[in-house]
Amino acid sequence: xxxxxxxxxxxxxxxxxxxxxxxxxxxxxxxxxxxxxxxxxxxxxxxxxxxxxxxxxxxxxxxxxxxxxxxxxxxxxxxxxxxxxxxxxxxxxxxxxxxxxxxxxxxxxxxxxxxxxxxxxxxxxxxxxxxxxxxxxxxxxxxxxxxxxxxxxxxxxxxxxxxxxxxxxxxxxxxxxxxxxxxxxxxxxxxxxxxxxxxxxxxx
Numbered sequence: 001x002x003x004x005x006x007x008x009x010x011x012x013x014x015x016x017x018x019x020x021x022x023x024x025x026x027x028x029x030x031x032x033x034x035x036x037x038x039x040x041x042x043x044x045x046x047x048x049x050x051x052x053x054x055x056x057x058x059x060x061x062x063x064x065x066x067x068x069x070x071x072x073x074x075x076x077x078x079x080x081x082x083x084x085x086x087x088x089x090x091x092x093x094x095x096x097x098x099x100x101x102x103x104x105x106x107x108x109x110x111x112x113x114x115x116x117x118x119x120x121x122x123x124x125x126x127x128x129x130x131x132x133x134x135x136x137x138x139x140x141x142x143x144x145x146x147x148x149x150x151x152x153x154x155x156x157x158x159x160x161x162x163x164x165x166x167x168x169x170x171x172x173x174x175x176x177x178x179x180x181x182x183x184x185x186x187x188x189x190x191x192x193x194x195x196x197x198x199x200x201x202x203x204x
Contacts, residue, residue, distance in 0.1 A: 080110045123138075129179045141200070153177060165177060
């Protein structure tokens with residue numbers, strides 16, 4: 001992922017400071033007025049910051065700007081912040097972390113990660129795991145591995161797409177169990193395990 005430009009850094013700091021001083025974020029128009037630029041130019045900066053995971057992605061209202069990563073704090077503790085690839089559709093036959101699979105990055109504290117492991121993240125879609133506290137729109141942080149123990153929540157590759165389910169090995173088959181009674185188990189003879197759930201990240 002490309003680093004922030006100086007203008008993007010300035011915009012992020014302004015949004016942070018404005019929010020702290022006024023107990024509410026600025027509108028895009030207020031960002032534009034502060035920097036003496038057009039609303040379109042301000043919107044472009046905001047869009048770039050959202051794509052780079054520094055601002056909350058929601059744009060449902062005029063005051064929806066929320067800083068996710070404080071650039072100054074990130075630079076102070078840079079060694080403690082890790083960039084984890086966020087995967088989109090995972091294609092069979094391609095390396096897991098190839099460019100075609102990666103749609104962005106998230107930043108997480110190194111304290112969430114094992115030093116000797118590799119990680120990736122997936123956006124959770126659907127409600128098949130709600131009884132495990134995993135909701136639609138969550139981001140699942142996954143530790144890469146190729147094996148799992150019964151009962152562990154894993155990411156498996158099925159039909160060229162990644163699915164998050166609880167793993168059980170039965171005598172003659174594998175069962176991928178949802179955590180929602182409205183969803184039936186998935187049975188298969190073999191599958192590719194991409195990793196197991198490490199933690200869930202949720203933005204309110």
